[in-house]
Amino acid sequence: MSALIxxxxxxxxxxxxxxxxxxxxxxxxxxxxxxxxxxxxSSAEAAMIYFLTQGASSMLMMMMVLIxxxxxxxxxxIIISILMISIFIKLGAxxxxxxxxxxxxxxxxxxxxxxxxxxxxxxxFMISNINFNSNLIMNAIIITSVSVGSxxxxxxxxxxxxxxxxSINHLGWMxxxxxxxxxxxxxxxxxxxxxxxLCYLFFNYKLYYxxxxxxxxMSSNEKISFLVMMLSMGGxxxxxxxxxxxxxxxxxxxxxxxxxxxxxxxxxxxxxxxxLRAVTSMYLSFHSSIxxxxxxxxxxxxxxxxxxxxLPVIMILDVL
Numbered sequence: 421m422s423a424l425i426x427x428x429x430x431x432x433x434x435x436x437x438x439x440x441x442x443x444x445x446x447x448x449x450x451x452x453x454x455x456x457x458x459x460x461x462s463s464a465e466a467a468m469i470y471f472l473t474q475g476a477s478s479m480l481m482m483m484m485v486l487i488x489x490x491x492x493x494x495x496x497x498i499i500i501s502i503l504m505i506s507i508f509i510k511l512g513a514x515x516x517x518x519x520x521x522x523x524x525x526x527x528x529x530x531x532x533x534x535x536x537x538x539x540x541x542x543x544x545f546m547i548s549n550i551n552f553n554s555n556l557i558m559n560a561i562i563i564t565s566v567s568v569g570s571x572x573x574x575x576x577x578x579x580x581x582x583x584x585x586x587s588i589n590h591l592g593w594m595x596x597x598x599x600x601x602x603x604x605x606x607x608x609x610x611x612x613x614x615x616x617x618l619c620y621l622f623f624n625y626k627l628y629y630x631x632x633x634x635x636x637x638m639s640s641n642e643k644i645s646f647l648v649m650m651l652s653m654g655g656x657x658x659x660x661x662x663x664x665x666x667x668x669x670x671x672x673x674x675x676x677x678x679x680x681x682x683x684x685x686x687x688x689x690x691x692x693x694x695x696l697r698a699v700t701s702m703y704l705s706f707h708s709s710i711x712x713x714x715x716x717x718x719x720x721x722x723x724x725x726x727x728x729x730x731l732p733v734i735m736i737l738d739v740l
Contacts, residue, residue: 421450421454423446423449423450424447424450424451424454424534424538425538426446427443427444427445427446427447427450427542428443428447428538428541428542429443430442430443430446431443431444431447431542431545431546432541432542432545437481437485437488438485440542440546441478441481441482441485443542444474444478444481444510444542444543445478447539447542448470448471448474448475448478451470451534451535451539452467452470452471454531454534455467455470455523455527455531457531458528462526462527463526463527465523465526466522466523466526466527469519469522469523470519470523473509473519474510476509477506477507477509477510478506478510480502480505480506480509481503481506481507484499484500484502484503484506485503487499488503500550500552501557503550504547504550504552504557504558505557507543507546507547508561510543511540511543511544511591512587512588512591513561513564513565513588513591513592513595514561514564514565514567514568514569514588514592515564515568517565517568517569517588520535520584520587520588521580521581521584521585523535524536524580524581524583524584525578525580525581525584527580528623529580529619529620529622529623530619530623532580532583532619533615533616533619536583536584536587536615537608537611537612537615537616538612540591540594540608541608544594544595544598544604544608547595547598548598548602548604558595559680561592561595562592562595562596562680562684563592563680563683564592565588565589565591565592565595566589566592566593566683566684566687566688567683567687568585568588568589569585569586569587569588569589569590569591569592569687569691570585570589570687570688570690570691570694571687571690572585573585573586573589573690573691573694574690574693574694576694577629577630577631578628578629578630579622579627579628579629579630579698580628582630582694582698583615583618583619586653586691586694586695587615589687589688589691590607590611592684593607593664593665593668593684594607594608594611596668596671596672596677596680596684597664597667597668597671597672603667603668603671606663606664606667607664607667607668610660610661610663610664611661611664613660613727614649614652614653614660614661614728617649617724618649618650618653620720621642621645621646621649625638630697630698630701631701633698633699633701633702634701634702638702641721641722641725642721643702643703644725645721645722645724645725646699646702647699647703648724648725648728648729649724649728650695650696650698650699651692651695651696652728653691653695654688654691654692654695654696655688655692656692657731658729658731658732659728659729659731660727660728660729660730660731660734661728662731663731663734665688668684669681669685672684
């Protein structure tokens with residue numbers, strides 16, 4: 421874990437491509453033992469897929485950096501485009517996303533939360549520092565990520581795969597705000613809180629599939645907390661998950677990217693549908709318990725609810 425954190429900090433503090441590449445390589449080699457912490461067939465397969473994907477993208481990145489340094493007779497736009505594609509592969513952005521749901525479905529929730537949050541920081545930082553004039557590739561990746569993440573997520577019964585496609589959808593929003601300014605840091609901070617709180621709940625109850633949600637005996641406050649977390653993930657006001665999407669929409673309106681905003685908002689409604697599908701079965705099933713019964717996890721669930729409902733407070737502070 422210390423190597424994982426340090427490697428990301430090396431990438432963030434580097435001022436050249438080689439330093440960033442070294443940080444990414446150390447990051448990869450420190451995350452693989454975490455996947456293999458619980459030795460079984462699934463974790464071994466996940467580690468191998470992760471190693472091959474990250475290794476291939478690192479090789480492509482290094483090749484482009486060397487070509488750039490040697491000043492071969494290749495257009496700089498082509499070199500930077502291929503360099504961007506190598507970073508998109510590392511992020512798991514669509515259409516280079518196939519590896520991500522596959523390995524998330526084979527890992528435990530604690531490793532899934534690291535892959536969906538911390539592992540995104542270094543590549544997103546690299547993209548924000550690339551002076552890329554052509555918006556065509558970036559716009560195509562944003563639209564593909566948002567659409568694939570929402571439409572394919574509808575078809576999933578596995579919660580881990582559903583969260584993987586949700587992550588791809590959110591990545592499209594992060595990339596949209598990334599190309600204009602560094603507000604993606606606020607996005608990933610809020611998104612990380614939402615993902616970690618959801619993964620904490622799934623990990624506690626050993627939830628892996630949607631049909632398991634109906635069979636567990638949750639208290640009323642946990643049920644409401646779960647509903648609030650899911651609605652927050654969908655970006656529904658007045659929950660905190662709406663804040664990063666609101667910032668992104670404002671940023672894109674400022675840049676007059678109205679077509680992309682329209683597509684992103686429409687697909688955001690589709691993602692909200694599969695978040696709701698996960699919680700409606702739980703609420704509609706018969707359940708009897710003492711209302712607001714205190715249990716060991718009640719304090720953490722109440723804290724999560726308070727943070728998720730803090731958007732009106734932020735709006736008031738912004739006005740003041």
